[in-house]
Amino acid sequence: MNAKKKDPIKSLGIYCHVPFCVKKCAYCDFCSFSGQNSQTIADYFKALQQEIRSFALARFNSDVGDLAFPVVDTIYFGGGTPSSVSPEYIQKTMAVINEVFTVSEAAEKTIEINPGTLSASKAESYKAAGFNRVSVGLQVWQDELLKMLGRVHQQSDFIQCMEILRSVGFNNISVDVMYGLPGQKLEDLTATLAELMAFSPTHLSCYSLILEAGTPMTNLVKAGRLVLPSEDLEREMHWTIDRFLKAHGYSHYEISSYCRPGYESRHNLKYWEMVPYLGFGLGASGFYNGVRSVNTSDLKEYGRLIAAGKSPAKYEPPMSEGELMSEWMFLGLRKLNGIDDADFKKQFNRSFFAIYQEAIDSLLKAELLVQDGSVLRLTPKGQDFENQVSLAFF
Ligand code: SF4
Structure with missing residues (x-):
């Protein structure tokens, strides 16, 4: 095959x-x-x-x-x-x-x-x-x-x-x-x-x-x-x-x-970086074509579904552009070299500074983020309060 x-x-x-x-x-x-x-x-x-x-x-x-x-x-x-x-x-x-x-x-x-x-x-x-x-x-x-x-x-x-x-x-x-x-x-x-x-x-x-x-x-x-x-x-x-x-x-x-x-x-x-990946096996997660999926974590059900020729995955509804942008922001900010507006524009045709102006301003003011031209990255304080940074983009 x-x-x-x-x-x-x-x-x-x-x-x-x-x-x-x-x-x-x-x-x-x-x-x-x-x-x-x-x-x-x-x-x-x-x-x-x-x-x-x-x-x-x-x-x-x-x-x-x-x-x-x-x-x-x-x-x-x-x-x-x-x-x-x-x-x-x-x-x-x-x-x-x-x-x-x-x-x-x-x-x-x-x-x-x-x-x-x-x-x-x-x-x-x-x-x-x-x-x-x-x-x-x-x-x-x-x-x-x-x-x-x-x-x-x-x-x-x-x-x-x-x-x-x-x-x-x-x-x-x-x-x-x-x-x-x-x-x-x-x-x-x-x-x-x-x-x-x-x-x-x-x-x-x-x-x-x-x-x-x-x-x-x-x-x-x-x-x-x-x-x-x-x-x-x-x-x-x-x-x-x-x-x-x-x-x-x-x-x-x-x-x-x-x-x-x-x-x-x-x-x-x-x-x-929200690059597609497939998850196979019990409880595995995937992200493909803008859709997140997660397999059943019930071992017996997993075996039953596969034996019946069915997918063990539950697919979430396709992510809206807003959801994709939010995740792109907070997942990308986990990287210490930060996120570049030029990459965001390539992906979404818009600037994150325009979409998240209020959130970015307040995170900069709180010294959780630092801006370097078109790049935003976590400060040391931002690493300590990374959850707060993530929540700002929801
Ligand atoms: S029990 Fe959990 S933490 Fe321990 S080895 Fe297995 S998966 Fe890892």
């Missing part, structure tokens, strides 16, 4: 969700499950591959489908924990993508890895499948904090994981770091960053803990058994990361993201 059409003209991202984990972390409300049996996992990947084929066939291989076939230039396998399942499932899914889509030779192909679940054979298999970028969920260096988070790995697993990745030839490695954790001291964070520098990651994603309703960690915080750092300390942690990583040659290119020159996450940039 081959759904490919000739004459590719557009760029496109593909996200594939792997909703399985060895164990649920204490803070996690992502679409992920632990303890699934091997048949459930096998059935899931069969359905996932079917979803990818069906979508490509419906969209690109019929007279009613899109006229031109877009070039896929980023692929991202996230979760969940993609590295928790047999690598054959990942390889096969990648093969289906290559079969039914036109994938650029220079595509960025990322897989998320939990350090407690990697082996040399898995890493080799990812390499053979064409992955050229790995995102490793370290979170913190200290074993006692990893335990508190409910992570399955320890510091020693991370060290081994990085050795395996290097030995197999992965050079483009991103590492996730968390801060603002119960019991985490500023010294714990600086030690995490300092230890990480020995591994020379090309990219770091640094997230402040968000307490999600119903998670064990939220319940422990509510019960007073875990205590979050103060807001001031949480902000101090953010700025400590910023100073440390900049001093070590990283640039801060998005609120939560730092990279060595040229190593921005090309896939994630699509989210902030």
Whole structure:
């Protein structure tokens, strides 16, 4: 079966969700499950591959489908924990993508890895499948904090994981770091960053803990058994990361993201620049032709829908121009180099200074934004109050 059409003209991202984990972390409300049996996992990947084929066939291989076939230039396998399942499932899914889509030779192909679940054979298999970028969920260096988070790995697993990745030839490695954790001291964070520098990651994603309703960690915080750092300390942690990583040659290119020159996450940039991407798998989101979609996050329903030849996606109504402009503004402002009115004009034929004059004036006055010719960008204060900036464009 081959759904490919000739004459590719557009760029496109593909996200594939792997909703399985060895164990649920204490803070996690992502679409992920632990303890699934091997048949459930096998059935899931069969359905996932079917979803990818069906979508490509419906969209690109019929007279009613899109006229031109877009070039896929980023692929991202996230979760969940993609590295928790047999690598054959990942390889096969990648093969289906290559079969039914036109994938650029220079595509960025990322897989998320939990350090407690990697082996040399898995890493080799990812390499053979064409992955050229790995995102490793370290979170913190200290074993006692990893335990508190409910992570399955320890510091020693991370060290081994990085050795395996290097030995197999992965050079483009991103590492996730968390801060603002119960019991985490500023010294714990600086030690995490300092230890990480020995591994020379090309990219770091640094997230402040968000307490999600119903998670064990939220319940422990509510019960007073875990205590979050103060807001001031949480902000101090953010700025400590910023100073440390900049001093070590990283640039801060998005609120939560730092990279060595040229190593921005090309896939994630699509989210902030509203470049189309398709989401496959349980709970996956997509943005295509100005329409946002989200797949069901009910594992059984997902399997049923695919088996019945139906789409697992719920499509939102096409976004109005006003909605597209608002999202373009607040998503784009997550990037530290800001947004350029010239780009906005190319997209919408109008100036954002005219449309959002009042909001922009008040954000400039509050020193949350700074203007540099046709460019608007967040100030340091704007990074601290990024929600306020986003709300101003609704
Ligand atoms: S590994 Fe990630 S997706 Fe899985 S439970 Fe932990 S935080 Fe959630």
